[in-house]
Amino acid sequence: MGVFSELGNMQRVKQMGAIPKGDHAYKILQSPKYQEMGDVNWTTGETWGVLISGAVVGTAAVLLFNRYYK
Amino acid sequence: MGDDEGRVLRIKFKPGTNPQRRFEGVVRILTDLIEDGLRDTYVREKAVQILNNAGVRGHDELGEIKAIARWVQTHAVYRKDPYAVEFFFTARRQIREIEAGTHSGDCDDFVILGGALLGSLGYPVGALIVDSNNDGIFNHVMLVTKTFSPTREFGNNWIPIELIYPQFKIGESVPISRVYPLMANLEAERAPVIRRAISGIKGLAGLHPLGQIAGLRRKW
Numbered sequence: 001m002g003v004f005s006e007l008g009n010m011q012r013v014k015q016m017g018a019i020p021k022g023d024h025a026y027k028i029l030q031s032p033k034y035q036e037m038g039d040v041n042w043t044t045g046e047t048w049g050v051l052i053s054g055a056v057v058g059t060a061a062v063l064l065f066n067r068y069y070k
Numbered sequence: 071m072g073d074d075e076g077r078v079l080r081i082k083f084k085p086g087t088n089p090q091r092r093f094e095g096v097v098r099i100l101t102d103l104i105e106d107g108l109r110d111t112y113v114r115e116k117a118v119q120i121l122n123n124a125g126v127r128g129h130d131e132l133g134e135i136k137a138i139a140r141w142v143q144t145h146a147v148y149r150k151d152p153y154a155v156e157f158f159f160t161a162r163r164q165i166r167e168i169e170a171g172t173h174s175g176d177c178d179d180f181v182i183l184g185g186a187l188l189g190s191l192g193y194p195v196g197a198l199i200v201d202s203n204n205d206g207i208f209n210h211v212m213l214v215t216k217t218f219s220p221t222r223e224f225g226n227n228w229i230p231i232e233l234i235y236p237q238f239k240i241g242e243s244v245p246i247s248r249v250y251p252l253m254a255n256l257e258a259e260r261a262p263v264i265r266r267a268i269s270g271i272k273g274l275a276g277l278h279p280l281g282q283i284a285g286l287r288r289k290w
Contacts, residue, residue: 025243
């Protein structure tokens, strides 16, 4: 059985015709911590790693270009 | 359908592997396959065809989301994965199988298909991994998306979509105690996740550049 292959507690649900439904997931997603989903997260090391690495590579490229082509 | 058209990914885990570890190992594959699918022109053409057939007018964002969700709910066929094995089907393969009348997939495949179709129409999409048994274990996955313009029904909020049950409207879900959203990155640049057979945790680690440097290789 796969990781996501079970849904709902069948002992509670009893039968497929009585699947409980509501807006549980929707309400959870209204929490402020989920409002920024999909946006750039500036607090991660990955973001800053990419930015700083880009700056370092860019600066090095300019310095090397100036040294060898001026 | 042959395996050459829309490769199936299969992840085998050793017996006794912690469910949480299995979960963490496979969730990224979901969004990677959504990202691959939303860039596929075949998927985009199918999405437009679905909207046209449903008579959705231009700029009707909620109408587009509802039409795509409805199409997946009523055309994809839910079948559980084999014991201890996780299959993933690309969106292209699933569309072809639906058209051929041979489709089968579980909730993660439905999310790959729905996410790719909506993503190909420009909507932000992601996989919403949920705990529907309130036992601390993530056991199900839904699609999550949102409109760009606020709507009367959902405002600017993220909208969870249950794809495996046709009787669920968008925004509805089974009782959920915990969620783990994983958003697809529409701008991600990488090789498509196809033609890979990944074996267990080691295989997943081989997807990462550091894993490959460490000598963990994918099976192609």
